[in-house]
Amino acid sequence: MSAVAAVLACALLTACSTGSISDAPSAPSAASPPASAPASTAPADAEAAEAEAAKKAEEADAEARRLAASLMVVGVTDYDSARAALAAGAGGIFVVSWSDPGLLTEPGRDIHALRAEFGEDFEVSIDFEGGRVQRHADVLGGIPAPRELAAAGPDEVRRVAFELGTRLRARGIDTDYAPLVDVDTAGLDIIGDRAFGTDPAAAAQGAQAFAAGLTDAGVRPVYKHFPGHGAASGDTHEGPAVTPPLGELEHLDLAAFGPAVAAAPQGTGVMVGHLSVPGLTSGDTPASLDPAAYRLLRSGAYPGGVPFEGPIYTDDLSGMAAVSERATPPQAAARALVAGADRVLWSSGEGLDEAVDLVAAAVADGGITLDQLRAAAARG
DSSP: OOHHHHHHHHHHHHHHHHTOTTTSOOOOOTTSOOOOOOOOOHHHHHHHHHHHHHHHHHHHHHHHHHHHHHTEEEEESSHHHHHHHHHTTOSEEEEOTTSOTHHHHOTTSSHHHHHHHHOSOSEEEEOEEETTEETTHHHHOOOOOHHHHHHTOHHHHHHHHHHHHHHHHHTTOOEEOOOBOOOOOSOOTTTGGGSSOSSHHHHHHHHHHHHHHHHHTTOEEEEEEETOOTTOSSOTTTSOEEOSOHHHHTTTHHHHHHHHHHTOOTTOEEEEOSEEOTTTSSTTOOGGGOHHHHHHHHHTOSTTOOOOOSOEEEOOSSSOHHHHTTSOHHHHHHHHHHHTOSBEEETTOOOHHHHHHHHHHHHHHTSSOHHHHHHHHHTO
């Protein structure tokens, strides 16, 4: 009881003990019966507030699920699997090497048919670098390896990339996971002639020219594999891979990413690789699942870097052992979005609904906010 309440209580008790008629309440007259006290509205107010809170929670969950699905790019095998993914809300489909070529060629069951049904607001992507990595070249036409292109000069690189982009666009593909900005400094087979050069300046120049050519044709280029795979300990397809410490990497791959990102055409994306980086990532956590790697890319706090405001993609979360040995694709997708990715990619395409569930749960638990998902969607 407060001091004020105690004083009031004491005053009332004193008045009653004296038997003072003047202080005692008068009895109601027969002509004026006491008015009934108004019924309490508290229970009704509480029920209304509870219903409103439940409605808001339901709306937030629905928005979280819609946004989460829109940030997922999944591999598809044919027209039917692509249609199912888009009907489930996926923001993009990935044309993988085992996709039915009819998805690119068969009228009524190709990408153009999907766009006619679902509109233009979804992404169709492919891995097409040239040389060793060019999916469905029998349909799309092949181009030389990046190292060979680089030898012909940046103008030729841009011209070839433009012609490639024109062919991709004609088949409905609007995003190419190329070019590499990695620097081939360690002779790692998984990189090799996929890189434009063995020094940062050459790698950056070739990547810039290739990105410009794709952009000229209306196709989004995606630089990869930030923060750099060229001097890693191994192939992330086969298992964990560790780069040199961050201080050394700043003179290797990051020295190419700096100028390449700074000169990137509007709309260019960057793909984060599954690389552990001493001095940057936590323990053996791959960069694709570590917030520190996304913060570094966003900040531009590396040689020649500038703050990056475009879309950030993960590397494949299902087909590469550096991630698949530690998490399922849905688990990895949710972790990557929480870490800072804008688009999560997995070639198997399995588990889309589960991935959406996990992201929605992360929103409910406070691991990621709706505003973060909205910002990621806006970078598309």
